Amino acid sequence: MSSPQLEEFLARLYTDEVLREQFIRNPELITSEAILSPEEVSAMRNIDLAGLQMAAASYANKRASYRCRPQSIFSKFLGLFQINRSHPPKN
Amino acid sequence: MEEVVAAMAEEEVVAAVDVEAVVAAVNLAKDRVGLGWRGELAAGIFTNLDQIDILEVIADDYFHMDKRNISALRRMSSYVPVTLHGVAMGLASTIPTEKFRIEKMARLVEAIQPESWSEHLAFVRAGGIQIGHLAAPPRSPQSVAGAIANINTATRIVGSAPILENIATLIDPPASTLDEAQWVTEIIQGSDTTLLLDLHNLYANCMNFGKDPAVELLRFPLNRVQAVHLSGGKWVREPEEHQPPKMRLLDDHLHDVPPEVFDLLALLGRHAHQSITVVIERDGHFPNFEVITEQLSAARKALQRGRQLAIPYQECA
Numbered sequence: 001m002s003s004p005q006l007e008e009f010l011a012r013l014y015t016d017e018v019l020r021e022q023f024i025r026n027p028e029l030i031t032s033e034a035i036l037s038p039e040e041v042s043a044m045r046n047i048d049l050a051g052l053q054m055a056a057a058s059y060a061n062k063r064a065s066y067r068c069r070p071q072s073i074f075s076k077f078l079g080l081f082q083i084n085r086s087h088p089p090k091n
Numbered sequence: 092m093e094e095v096v097a098a099m100a101e102e103e104v105v106a107a108v109d110v111e112a113v114v115a116a117v118n119l120a121k122d123r124v125g126l127g128w129r130g131e132l133a134a135g136i137f138t139n140l141d142q143i144d145i146l147e148v149i150a151d152d153y154f155h156m157d158k159r160n161i162s163a164l165r166r167m168s169s170y171v172p173v174t175l176h177g178v179a180m181g182l183a184s185t186i187p188t189e190k191f192r193i194e195k196m197a198r199l200v201e202a203i204q205p206e207s208w209s210e211h212l213a214f215v216r217a218g219g220i221q222i223g224h225l226a227a228p229p230r231s232p233q234s235v236a237g238a239i240a241n242i243n244t245a246t247r248i249v250g251s252a253p254i255l256e257n258i259a260t261l262i263d264p265p266a267s268t269l270d271e272a273q274w275v276t277e278i279i280q281g282s283d284t285t286l287l288l289d290l291h292n293l294y295a296n297c298m299n300f301g302k303d304p305a306v307e308l309l310r311f312p313l314n315r316v317q318a319v320h321l322s323g324g325k326w327v328r329e330p331e332e333h334q335p336p337k338m339r340l341l342d343d344h345l346h347d348v349p350p351e352v353f354d355l356l357a358l359l360g361r362h363a364h365q366s367i368t369v370v371i372e373r374d375g376h377f378p379n380f381e382v383i384t385e386q387l388s389a390a391r392k393a394l395q396r397g398r399q400l401a402i403p404y405q406e407c408a
Contacts, residue, residue, distance in 0.1 A: 008218030043266035051262030063223035
């Protein structure tokens, strides 16, 4: 059991803090409003709640780190390679 | 007669041992150990290329680079073998991967001519929502079918098949009807591709969901393992409302490879007969490069340890 609708519901739970808190408080209500099959609703009501919170926090940290990431660092250091010619090419 | 038979049997045993030794030696010669390219490690990488067999470059970092940087990466690939590693295609999904994402990889592969490219068995977006990282989809026949369709599309557009990586997850993916080893095996076999087996991801998932990593490792399609990732992580506590809060292992790539993961590499080397490319990933909290070279050396030794104990082919069947 898996569907685009279930993946979208999971993506919303992982990224929408308000929805996630509502779901944790009242999973029956939130899943009844989602477009999910009865099997998917049942699976969501038995979700690993601690894992959901931890995964969501981890994804949020990742998104934040991407926003802060200096994009120039790769080109800056890759540029070093252009002047480093001491190693012969490897085949 | 008995002496002749005994002598022949002894010869066969010696020959078998010799063959095993040769196979192990050949594999050892072809096994490679390398590092994930990170700008912060550049100086150490350039001065230690004699200890680095291959560099893995995050493809997505170069999708929008200018010609000068693409040219520099191409030049680097002429000095040391390069493999490209994608992180945002979202292949393991019931939702078709958008073609423009695959075409970015195709253009980079065309420009760089790497020896291979890889992606994750993960979904990263759905319904226009970007999760921002690799998420485990429900492990089911439907997501197996979706992944195989996406992998086939990617293979056709890029012109070569991706090596596919298992991911770490802090959440036991809901609505799953297959366990991780079954799910990965069905996708790898169904798409006729090879596996980039991330041993820390495997280890973390086993720690988080109460499984024995050595047992689980042997349930993966080890004859399809082309490459291996090694990394480290940290233990994080479950939220307080879950009593008693337990610890889960977060694969953060910010810590050294733990001994348990090197042991898994040795076990893999014992059971897989093909040559394997090992890449150590480090994304931050960068240590002195000596620590990195020690980890590279430890990986070689672990693989060598496994090869020396290699299980003969007939026992692996």
